[in-house]
Amino acid sequence: MSGSLVCVGTGMTLGAHISPIAKSHIEQADIVFSLMANGFAEKWLEGMNNDVRSLQGYYQEGKNRNITYNEMVEAILSQVREGKKVVAAFYGHPGVFACVSHRAIKKAKAEDLAATMEPGISAEDCLYADLAIDPGKTGCMHYETSQFMFYKRNIDTSAHLILWQVALAGDKSLGKFATGKAYRQVLVDLLLEHYPADHQVILYQAKGIAIDAMRDDKIALVDLVDAELFMHTTLVIPPCSTMIPNEDILTKLAAIDKREERIKNGPSLTLVP
DSSP states (O other): OOOEEEEEEOBSSTTTSOOHHHHHHHHHOSEEEEEOSSHHHHHHHHTTOSOEEEOGGGOOTTSOHHHHHHHHHHHHHHHHHTTOEEEEEESBOTTSSOHHHHHHHHHHHHTTOEEEEEOOOOHHHHHHHHTTOOHHHHOEEEEEHHHHHHSOOOOOTTSEEEEEOGGGTTOOSSOOSOOOHHHHHHHHHHHTTTSOTTOEEEEEEOOSSTTSOOEEEEEEGGGGGGSOOOTTOEEEEOOOSOOOOOHHHHHHHHHHHHHHHHHHHOOOOOOOO
16 A cells, blocks of 8 residues: 655644644544644644654754754655655644655655645734735735845845744754844844834744734844844834835836727727718
8 A cells, every 4th residue: 555645734823723624634644743833732633643753852952954854754754655644744834934844745756655735824824914914015025034144135125024033043054943142133234234223123923822922022123133032933024115116117007008998999980071
């Protein structure tokens, strides 16, 4: 019998966000590998399946996370190769800031093993709801914080800038659980090239359980260096400028509108006496 892998997301708020299809996959799996936010979530999963195996033990301070992720992938696929119906359950969305799922599915397919992903409610989804942000209004730019620092990016200050995993700002070792104030100062200096020092930014954390309060602390940009940050803290930077109309494009579009209106109305008729 050929094994299979389904990566599912359980959402951010424990028990409240899981979809019926994700729950069904977990209940029917031979083995469930879990990467949850806390021990409560792992216990909750154990109520749906008798064989739940936590992947948290692969993490170690100072250990390169790429090694950790590859070990997790191998643990998952070893059971799929044995013909097991395997589910890998991740909190939030299984494909958002969760490279294990992507690596596992890619490797499984390369070995002609069945592998799919089911979406879940992510921290980004919660962020839009909790902070009343419509990404379609002025746009949103999303970056992992360290990647944002390592590479030159074009920043549009008329859109929201959202930096994930800000507590790990500037970490090139992939082995730390947090970086210090000196690293954050480099990030702040970079942002000050585009935003005022007193620009109000938001430190956001989604609810983990229903009785929790989400975090939406508003601070000045320069105060980020001394702020209390956690692995799941996200930095949200609202716009500090307005969108600038692209007059060349607007002129071209107006000309097209005018031409199409003439075609719609048909040619004008001139009576010949």
